[in-house]
Amino acid sequence: MKTEPRVAEPTDVDSLARLCAEVQAWHSENYPEVFQPDPPFAELADFFRAQLANDQVRIWVIDADGQVAAYLFARLLNRADGLFHRARRRLMVEHIATDSRARRRGHARALLREAEAYAVAEGCADIFLDTWEKNEGAQATFATAGL
Secondary structure: OOOOOEEOOHHHHHHHHHHHHHHHHHHHHHOOOOOOOOOOHHHHHHHHHHHHOOOOEEEEEEEEOOEEEEEEEEEEEEEOOOOOOOOEEEEEEEEEEEOHHHOOOOHHHHHHHHHHHHHHHOOOOEEEOOOOOOOHHHHHHHHHOOO
């Protein structure tokens, strides 16, 4: 089965919220001092609705087994020339999530490749992301992807 990302649509909001809730649960369990537990589903859906309407945001999804199995949420950041830095356009990966039942199928790597291609097309100097120390699975995925 070939893994092909597509740009998320408003009809994907519930799936995005479901996957985000899964990731949020992991974060709040592992870092309760930082992350809120159990955000309300309706608020997650509203968050993604707003992000899909933001022209500085791009969200891609991968469908598998008849549903959204993974997503990547990225934001374009534009820094103006300043005292310490030159103007710079970057792409920040805000979230990447794969349904726990759909892992190890190459979805995250495919989404990261799509984000990298988008960053190049948008004239970004780089693409960046961060991860938490305990998230060894994500770190391994990012290392495999060359990030």
